[in-house]
Amino acid sequence: MTALRVLVVGLLVCGVSLAGGPAVAAPVDEAPVSLIVGLHGGGDVVASLDRSVDVLGSERLAGAGAVTVDVPADQVTEAADALRADPAVAYVERDQVARMAAVTPNDPSYSSQWGIARTDVGRAWETTRGAGGVVVAVVDTGVRKLPDFAGRVLPGRDFVNHDSNADDDQGHGTMAAGVIAASGDNGVGIAGICWNCKILPVKVLGATGSGSYSDIAEGIRWSADQGADIINLSLGGTEDSRLLRDAVAYAAGKGALVIAAAGNSGSSKPNYPAAVPGALAVGASTAEDARYSWSNYGSGWVDIAAPGCNPAQERGGAVSQFCGTSSASPFVAGIAALLASTTPTPSAETIRTALTTSATKISGGWVAAGSGRVDAAAALAALPVADDNVAPAVSFASPSGNALVRGTVTVSARATDDVGIAKVQLLADGVVVGTDRVAPYAVSWRTSGRGRTVALGLRAYDRGGNVVNATRSVTVDNWGPSVRITGGPAGGTRKVRKTKYVAAAAADIHGISRMELLVNGKVTQRYAGTARRFGVQTWKHGKAMTVQVRAYDRAGNVRYAPARKWYR
Known part of the structure; x- marks a missing residue:
């Protein structure tokens, strides 16, 4: 067949x-x-x-x-x-066509970000790409304000030099911040995970990449006091510390989720503060969901695994591979920030539970039982929505009712809900032609046909599964008007002098918007009507001139009458 x-x-x-x-x-x-x-x-x-x-x-x-x-x-x-x-x-x-429900950014290095695909972040982006009200503290070597972070780096703190300049003089913190929150789909660098969330730079490690437990503890507490929702710690030491335990507990008490790297010694020996019970300890997994040989492990203290090698921008903007549990930890932090961007706002404990219980099971027993490798889309789906019986509201923003439309039309919608919108679908004559899951809601619809009425529908779902519909009729017209020259010198006429007149008429089932006279390809006159006698001042257009009339219908379609060439 x-x-x-x-x-x-x-x-x-x-x-x-x-x-x-x-x-x-x-x-x-x-x-x-x-x-x-x-x-x-x-x-x-x-x-x-x-x-x-x-x-x-x-x-x-x-x-x-x-x-x-x-x-x-x-x-x-x-x-x-x-x-x-x-x-x-x-x-x-x-017969219809279904497509992948996943966002594919245009960032130059996105093709090498295997971890995004492995953890289903692309599908999570169909639900949220982060919210500007979510703050992720990067407690590290500081953060360089790269263009990929434009407008989203908050005033920070330097606990190494005891000032407010949290710039990065080493590079490690900038790369961690990039994994978390580099802008996506902007044609620059990489695509971070939480495109819209804010970055709070907290410098606790110096240019050598090391720092004291006391500075780290201060940085954790300060981050919590500034309202950080997520605190990422791509750092650690081998010794336990009451000071670090107390700092993690303080942050948790303030409502922050503390996420920390498990360490890179390939050992089961706990690393701190990751091994502090209040922190979420992250090990590093490969593209095949195995453990990188250098990643620390232990089902008794490593809570979750995440891709351990991710492209990220250095301080100068160049992209290079960023490997280690220092890369896996911000990967989880970025996904946690996506979860924090939903409505109703989940607690830190709810986010932690959703991350671990929805994780993809992996072999080897090197992370906690009941957990596995992080899965962004599954974690979002695991967030509880309780007793939501209130339907969302949805309405058309454009096009207007009974509008004339042609070509590819952007249909915009307004959708609100007390819990949160899951998706908005566009239907044409009852057939779903597009879906958007992120506000502002807009779907491109490619029209076809002439002079037919199409019933457009919006169908909005909230996160509790409630649904509401809105309808609007538009008229599709992809067929140009008729236009013809009804009088004037014929094509090929020579020795034209003075002002010559061209009569033209146009018609369309939905009405004519305007007619235009073109001489040598340039518009010289316009007329808002269906019939016109245009005057051509021949002496202004050289020894030879091409005369043409075109008409636009009310939908914006255009058609030309055959051109006539005259000679002076």
Whole structure:
């Protein structure tokens, strides 16, 4: 058969109607269309159809009680009508296309960020890319204010030099911050995980990459006092400390989730503050979900695993590989920040539980039982939503009701909910043609056809599963107006002198917006109407001139009358 399984979204709402009624046939050069025909029982509906339309191919769908029938685009109406007239047919609909629900940023180094794909961050981005009210403290060597962090680095603190300049003189903290929160889809560097969250730089390690427990403890406490939601610690030592334990407990008491690197000695010996019970200890996993040989391990104290080698920008902006549990910890911190960006705002303990209980199970027993390798989309789905019986609200922002539309139209929506919007779908004549999960909600819809009314629908789901709909009708017009020159010198006329006149008329089923006179490709006159006698001052346009009239209809389609060339 002729395989025609791939159809673009625009074909879902083409200018032919499967619901019956008048429709304008599609141009014959459009791609063939696949129809799904549901059957009440057996029978060969294709055999009878062959007598009225050109069947390009068919295929029975195993177990579905249906067949696909491929027909030319300009014969869809006839095919649908003929099929519906057959008593063996239960329904007729277009075959549709589903696509990955995952965001793919355009950042130059994104293709090498295997950890994003491995942990399903792309699908999580369909729900949230972070909120500006979420603050992640990077307790490290400081943070350099790179363009990828523009407008999102808060005033910090330097506990090494005891001042307010938390710039990075080593590079480690900047790379950790990049894994967490580098802007995505901006054509620069990498895509961090939480694109919109704020970064709080806290310098506790010097240019050599080392620092005292006392400075680290101060940095943790200060971060909590500044309202940090997440505190990332890509650092650690081998000795336990009451001072660090108390600092972690203080931060937890302030509502912060403390996330720390498990260490890179390839040992089961605990690393601190990661091994402090109040902290979430992160080990480093490979692209195959194995443990990197240098990652510390231990089911009794390592709480979760995350990709341990991630591209990140250095202080100068160059991208290089950032490997270690120092890279795995901010990876988890970025995902935690996504969870913190949802509504209602989850507590630190709720985020921790969602991260660990939804993690993908991994072999080797090197992280806590019941946990595994972090999964961003699963963690978001694991956030509880209790007793939500209030439906969301949704309305159209554009286009307006009864608008004339053409080409690719951006349909914008307003959606609100007391708990949070999960997704907004756009439907055209009952068929879902696009989905957006992140405000502001907008879906591109590729129209086709001429002079037909399309019922647009918005369907909004909140995180509790409640749904609400809004509808609006628009008229699709992708066909240009008619326009012709009705009077004036013919093409090829010579010895034109003085002012010559060109009469023109235009018509369209939805009305003419304007007519324009062009001489040598430049607009010289405009007229808001359907008929006009344009004057051409021939002496202004050289020895030869090309005269043409074009018309725009109210939908914005344009058509030209044949050009006439005159000679002086």
